[in-house]
Amino acid sequence: MTLETLNLILLGGIVLGALYALMATGLALVWTTLGIFNFAHGTFIALGAYIAWQIASTEASGAGLLAGAGISIIGMFVIGMFVYYLLIKPFERNPDIVVKSVITTLAGATILENVINLVWGPRNKQLSPLLGGDMSLLGITISRNEMAVVALALVILAALGVFLQRAPLGRAMRAVAQNREAAQLMGIDVERLYAIAFGLSAALAALAGILIGSIRFMNPSMGSDPLMKALIVVIFGGIARFTGPIYAAFIVGLLEAVMTYLVGLYWSPTVLFAIMIVVLVAKPEGLFGRYRKSV
Amino acid sequence: MRYSPSFARSSGLIPVLVVLAVLALVPLLSSSMYLRHLLVLAFVFGIVASSWDLSLGYGGLFNFAHVALFTIGTYAFGLVGQTLGLSPWLGIAFAGVAAGLVAALITLPILRLSGIYIILVTIAASQVLYQIIISQSDITGGTSGMVSLPALELFGYRFNRGGKVGYYYLALLMLVASTIILYKITRSRFGRAIVAMRDHKYYAISRGMSETRTRLFTLTVSAALSGVAGGFYGSYMRVASPDNFGLGLLGLLLSMLLLGGAGTIWGPILAAFFVTMVSEVFAAYGAWRNIIMSLLLIVILIFYPGGLWALLQTLREALDVARSQATARLRRRFGLGQREAMTGAHETMVATRHGRIAVADTGGDKPALLLIHGNSSAKEVFANQFKALRDRYRVISFDLPGHGVSDNADPEKDYSVEAFADVAEDVLKALSAANPFVFGWSLGGYIAIELAARDYPVRALAVSGTPPLRVVPEDVGRAYDATSHFVLASKTFLSPAESRDFAASTTGPKTAETIHLHRAVRRTDGRARAYTLGKLQIVDWPRQMRFLRSAAVPFAILNGSNDPFLNHQYFRDLKLEQWTGEPDDIQDGKHAPFLLKPAIFNEKLVAFLRAAETTSRHGADVVA
Numbered sequence: 001m002t003l004e005t006l007n008l009i010l011l012g013g014i015v016l017g018a019l020y021a022l023m024a025t026g027l028a029l030v031w032t033t034l035g036i037f038n039f040a041h042g043t044f045i046a047l048g049a050y051i052a053w054q055i056a057s058t059e060a061s062g063a064g065l066l067a068g069a070g071i072s073i074i075g076m077f078v079i080g081m082f083v084y085y086l087l088i089k090p091f092e093r094n095p096d097i098v099v100k101s102v103i104t105t106l107a108g109a110t111i112l113e114n115v116i117n118l119v120w121g122p123r124n125k126q127l128s129p130l131l132g133g134d135m136s137l138l139g140i141t142i143s144r145n146e147m148a149v150v151a152l153a154l155v156i157l158a159a160l161g162v163f164l165q166r167a168p169l170g171r172a173m174r175a176v177a178q179n180r181e182a183a184q185l186m187g188i189d190v191e192r193l194y195a196i197a198f199g200l201s202a203a204l205a206a207l208a209g210i211l212i213g214s215i216r217f218m219n220p221s222m223g224s225d226p227l228m229k230a231l232i233v234v235i236f237g238g239i240a241r242f243t244g245p246i247y248a249a250f251i252v253g254l255l256e257a258v259m260t261y262l263v264g265l266y267w268s269p270t271v272l273f274a275i276m277i278v279v280l281v282a283k284p285e286g287l288f289g290r291y292r293k294s295v
Numbered sequence: 296m297r298y299s300p301s302f303a304r305s306s307g308l309i310p311v312l313v314v315l316a317v318l319a320l321v322p323l324l325s326s327s328m329y330l331r332h333l334l335v336l337a338f339v340f341g342i343v344a345s346s347w348d349l350s351l352g353y354g355g356l357f358n359f360a361h362v363a364l365f366t367i368g369t370y371a372f373g374l375v376g377q378t379l380g381l382s383p384w385l386g387i388a389f390a391g392v393a394a395g396l397v398a399a400l401i402t403l404p405i406l407r408l409s410g411i412y413i414i415l416v417t418i419a420a421s422q423v424l425y426q427i428i429i430s431q432s433d434i435t436g437g438t439s440g441m442v443s444l445p446a447l448e449l450f451g452y453r454f455n456r457g458g459k460v461g462y463y464y465l466a467l468l469m470l471v472a473s474t475i476i477l478y479k480i481t482r483s484r485f486g487r488a489i490v491a492m493r494d495h496k497y498y499a500i501s502r503g504m505s506e507t508r509t510r511l512f513t514l515t516v517s518a519a520l521s522g523v524a525g526g527f528y529g530s531y532m533r534v535a536s537p538d539n540f541g542l543g544l545l546g547l548l549l550s551m552l553l554l555g556g557a558g559t560i561w562g563p564i565l566a567a568f569f570v571t572m573v574s575e576v577f578a579a580y581g582a583w584r585n586i587i588m589s590l591l592l593i594v595i596l597i598f599y600p601g602g603l604w605a606l607l608q609t610l611r612e613a614l615d616v617a618r619s620q621a622t623a624r625l626r627r628r629f630g631l632g633q634r635e636a637m638t639g640a641h642e643t644m645v646a647t648r649h650g651r652i653a654v655a656d657t658g659g660d661k662p663a664l665l666l667i668h669g670n671s672s673a674k675e676v677f678a679n680q681f682k683a684l685r686d687r688y689r690v691i692s693f694d695l696p697g698h699g700v701s702d703n704a705d706p707e708k709d710y711s712v713e714a715f716a717d718v719a720e721d722v723l724k725a726l727s728a729a730n731p732f733v734f735g736w737s738l739g740g741y742i743a744i745e746l747a748a749r750d751y752p753v754r755a756l757a758v759s760g761t762p763p764l765r766v767v768p769e770d771v772g773r774a775y776d777a778t779s780h781f782v783l784a785s786k787t788f789l790s791p792a793e794s795r796d797f798a799a800s801t802t803g804p805k806t807a808e809t810i811h812l813h814r815a816v817r818r819t820d821g822r823a824r825a826y827t828l829g830k831l832q833i834v835d836w837p838r839q840m841r842f843l844r845s846a847a848v849p850f851a852i853l854n855g856s857n858d859p860f861l862n863h864q865y866f867r868d869l870k871l872e873q874w875t876g877e878p879d880d881i882q883d884g885k886h887a888p889f890l891l892k893p894a895i896f897n898e899k900l901v902a903f904l905r906a907a908e909t910t911s912r913h914g915a916d917v918v919a
Contacts, residue, residue: 037411039542090597096557098411099357100596103553106546107589114582224542229424235415270426273419280416281404 007140008255015146015215016151017253019208022228024233024245025157026204030237032177033197036098039105040083041205041230042223043112047215048076048206049222050120053127065128069210073203080202081195083108088198089191116220127213151212154209157246164242173197228269229256232276238283297784299482303593306790307561318467322460331463335531337571338466339524342473342549343636344563346520347413349477352557353486354513355493357414362548363421364394364518366539368525370428373441373535378434383445387526394522395515397424402514406507425540440536454530462531469527470564473520477560480516486527489513512538550592553603562604569603615788615821620703621820627700634700637811638674638681640690644699649709653700654693654722657685662754663728664904667719668783669737669760671797671824673699673815676736679893680900687901688732693722695739697823699815703877710826712738716745725794730754732904736887737761737801738827745834748842755907757851757900760858760886762865765840767832774865781860787821800859801886809890846872849907853899855884855891874903 017104023045030038049072054060056068069181087104091097129145130152137147164170175183176193184190212222229252237248259268302308322331347361368390376386401420405413428435435441447454447461454461480486491499492509499507529535538544551570555562573591577584599606627644635642640655655674664684667676673694681690694701696709698720704710719742723731732755735743740761747753762774775781783789783797795805798813805813843850851874854861866878881888881895889896 031411035411037414087593091600094600098414099351099549099557100553100600102357102359102414103549104547104593104596106542107592109542110546110589111586114585118582231415231418235412235419235497267426267430270423270430273423273426276419277404277416277423280408280412280419 004140005261006086009261010254011137011140011142011146013254013257014250015122015150015253016105016256017250018150019211019226020229020233020253021157021246021249022153022204022208022211023230024206024237024249025160025242026201027230028234028237028239028242028245029173029197029201029204031234033173034088035195036101037105037231038198038201039102039227040087040109040112041201042225042227043109043116044080044202044205044211045209045223046218046220047112047209048072048202049127049209049218050125050220051075051206053125053213053218054120056124056127065089065130065214069207072210073206076206077199077203079197080205083202084195084198088194095231111246113220119250122220124217124219125213126217127210129214143215146215149215153207153211156204160204161242169193169196190202226248229272232272235276235280300793302478302791305877306788306793306794308790309553315467315471319464322463324456328458331459333571333575334457334568335463335466337568338470339528339531340548340551340571341470341564341567342524342592343521343546344475344555344567345477345560346517346524347548347552348555348557348560348563349480349489349517350513350660351552352559352563353481353493353511354489355512356405356513358398358401358405358411358417358514358517359414359545359549360398360417360421360424361518361521362545363424364398364401365521365525365538365548366535366537366544367424367527367533368394368522369398369529369539370435370441371522372526372529373444374434376445376530377441377443383447383530384449386445387523390529391523394525395519398514398518399511402511406510411745421540421545425537427782428540429537435535435537438537440534440538442534444529444535446533455762456532459531462695466527466531469524473524474560474564476516476520481560485512494913513907525587550588554592554595556604557602559602559604565603565607601764611788612822616703619697619818619820622711623700623702624820630700634675637678638692639685640681640692645693645722645725647718647725649696649714649718649721650702650704652693652696652702652718652722652724654691655681657681657688657690659689661687661689662908663723663726663731664690665719665728665731665733665736665743666690666692667715667733667739667742668692668695668698669735669739669801670827671794671802671816671819672736672812674817674851675699675811675815676802676887676890680889680897683893683897684901688904689728691722691726691728691731693718695742695823697820699818703820703823706820706822706826710820710823711830712741712745712827715742715827716749716751719743719746720751732757732907734758734900735761736889741834741839744839744843747848748835748839753848755849755851755904757853757903759853759884760855760861761852762861763840763843763869763871764836767834767836770836770865771831774862776862778859785824787825789816789821789899791817802890803885803887843871848861849874849903851875851900852878852904853888853896853903854878854880855886855888856880856882858884858886 001243023041027038029042030036052068052072055063055071056065087108088101091104092098130148131144132165133142135147138197164174172183172188173193175186176188177188178188212226233249233252234245236252237244256268256272259271263271318334321334343362344363350356350358350361371390371393372383372386375381375389376383401417405416408416429437452461454465462525488499488504488509492504492506497507544824548569551566552563554570555564555566574588577587580587630643638655640657642655643654645652645654666680668674668676674694677692684690695715696702696704730752733743733753734757735741737760740758743756743758744763747756764770764774764874780796780800783793786793786898789797795813796814798809798816799805802812803809850871852866854863854866863878879899881892881899884896
């Protein structure tokens with residue numbers, strides 16, 4: 001392996017890691033606050049990308065990528081809240097909400113995916129890149145767009161971290177995640193927070209979708225593979241801390257890049273899932289986790 | 296207290312036989328291959344969903360690799376039947392073994408996990424299986440799967456000929472077999488261990504159950520059943536597709552399981568038919584079909600959290616209420632002469648706070664004696680007393696709400712010991728029978744004590760088959776012998792066999808004399824049983840006990856010496872002040888001494904009432 005190949009693998013891993021971090025953080029946000037796993041997250045990614053395409057693409061409205069991204073993120077925030085009220089809230093006090101929410105979010109994913117299919121059709125589409133051209137780094141040439149994706153993801157995650165640590169709303173969200181009853185007694189409107197957490201998670205998914213759409217092709221089921229990867233990442237990193245899934249995302253991204261090089265495209269998911277199972281058995285709370293959960 | 300009658304005695308027998316007969320006739324009645332194909336799919340999915348229910352519903356283990364194990368069964372069939380070229384029957388058997396073995400492997404990492412973590416690991420495990428399958432493309436055909444798998448053949452009969460009727464019957468047979476296996480398991484020691492491990496894990500462990508063994512057993516067995524179904528599916532569809540590892544089939548089967556109602560076995564089978572048929576109705580709508588089906592699923596889960604099975608129970612209850620009410624109306628109109636001949640008393644309808652009540656009254660201005668019948672019976676149970684005591688007393692009895700020829704009533708409001716005591720008050724008031732003697736049998740005994748304990752003027756109180764309680768439910772366990780028929784007293788739906796059992800153990804085997812009482816059990820509104828006994832906890836038992844201890848009213852207990860429901864020692868330990876000091880049991884009276892030994896019973900009752908007359912006159916003097 002030459003140094004150049006190594007750098008190529010590393011950079012590929014970092015790009016993947018940045019995308020996974022965005023998706024996994026959204027997923028973890030819902031998991032920690034609501035205690036459920038949202039199987040519609042992958043479809044949120046696709047829907048966000050398609051809404052952005054509808055606004056931005058010259059084949060459709062042609063309002064530019066920035067407008068598309070803005071409207072898509074805001075729109076997905078609203079759709080996420082709507083999905084929470086329709087699919088999760090009715091089962092809130094249900095003893096088997098964990099398994100019921102699996103089927104309702106799966107059903108929600110089916111509905112959204114078919115809606116995407118009906119509205120935009122099954123053909124591949126692509127968003128325009130954030131930045132054009134290539135740049136050279138560490139002796140290899142990479143596209144400026146991919147670098148922009150990594151930078152943007154990191155900025156957004158940092159902003160989210162600050163929001164959760166400092167902003168009153170973010171602190172309330174962490175409080176609910178740690179102890180719902182106590183938070184409620186302190187006057188926090190838990191239901192509204194749940195809806196906001198869901199909306200925020202959907203907005204993060206939309207952003208991830210837009211970034212994916214700018215470096216790869218989009219199709220209605222583009223979210224299912226990232227969803228599985230995000231699942232690995234969340235389990236890998238644990239949900240005890242906000243940063244856990246982010247570290248794990250980069251580890252998984254790099255691992256995947258290395259695996260693809262070493263064992264080939266087919267076997268790398270197998271190895272990843274197998275590693276995940278081993279991690280879960282040895283340390284169910286995740287690599288960076290403690291027993292207490294928090295955002 | 297355990298009650299698990301054989302399936303032949305349960306009320307499920309007849310509907311199941313009818314449905315099976317209809318399904319068995321389908322290929323003869325309809326030549327539609329398409330209908331048969333849909334039904335075969337429903338049978339297969341029924342097996343997969345109901346076997347999943349064993350681990351998910353009963354065991355509370357969210358094994359989301361179940362559907363992947365079904366697909367493993369399909370591939371195992373392909374491996375044996377096609378790649379190795381062995382008999383396809385062997386392939387189906389191996390499919391079950393393979394799925395069971397893989398399930399045991401998957402169980403190992405989830406032994407220490409619970410809840411959502413099991414979901415995640417098992418989904419990951421099915422992804423691993425998927426990746427392994429598609430990576431071995433020279434054997435499994437990779438992403439395009441295995442095609443033209445061998446069809447089944449038996450004694451030269453080829454299953455894929457003749458409109459695939461053979462597959463239809465084989466699938467039906469497999470569904471029946473798998474259901475029998477699941478039914479037996481859920482009612483066995485292991486089945487109870489599975490549920491115990493779900494509901495009270497640490498208690499179950501402390502009672503010596505092994506969590507490892509239970510989990511391993513649950514997951515392996517349910518996967519093996521699903522794997523056999525997968526093997527069959529492979530021979531029927533003749534392809535093994537890796538797509539079946541995906542979330543699509545998983546969602547479909549999970550929707551069947553939850554739509555049907557988890558933890559019921561029958562519900563998922565029902566939902567397998569429902570989902571297969573309904574989704575076929577929308578087949579012409581293309582992408583809209585998935586949207587409609589998903590919306591339907593969400594709506595049903597929101598409004599019917601218990602699923603189709605719970606919906607079926609609601610329908611059944613409505614039907615049963617209508618049936619019992621219609622029976623009461625019919626008998627009120629046509630059986631009057633017969634009933635009046637039994638009691639020799641005049642029957643009238645009386646409006647009370649809890650509905651219209653049928654009352655039998657011998658009339659006259661003799662001292663009134665009110666007889667209150669027990670659970671799922673009727674006033675005619677006292678026919679002997681009516682005839683023997685009418686010269687001395689004005690004998691009155693009435694059918695409780697929801698019993699005999701009285702109307703059914705609102706279960707929330709009208710079916711409770713307190714409401715029944717209200718009815719007794721209203722009946723006595725309507726007949727202007729003041730200051731009565733009251734005798735109550737079994738549940739009627741509690742009504743009698745309740746009536747007296749609320750300071751309603753009663754001259755004397757006698758009960759039979761009624762242990763006075765101090766605290767419920769603790770004393771119920773002490774006062775009653777937990778025979779299996781005791782459970783029937785609070786069961787909403789009784790099968791024909793069960794109502795025969797109940798009538799036989801409360802009154803006696805079906806003879807010309809007791810046939811009326813056997814019919815009365817069938818007529819009783821099942822909600823009256825369930826609600827009245829369910830609400831026993833909110834009766835003011837301490838007040839009843841205080842009242843009995845105060846000995847303000849002469850009190851007698853006239854039990855049968857061999858009452859199958861009672862713990863006789865409990866009565867002795869109560870040390871209540873009563874007529875003869877010790878409980879005065881009637882030899883061989885069983886649960887209904889007044890019915891089975893009327894002569895001795897009447898003698899004792901009259902002796903008590905006479906003694907009470909003197910004391911109560913004495914008591915009245917004191918008050919004066």
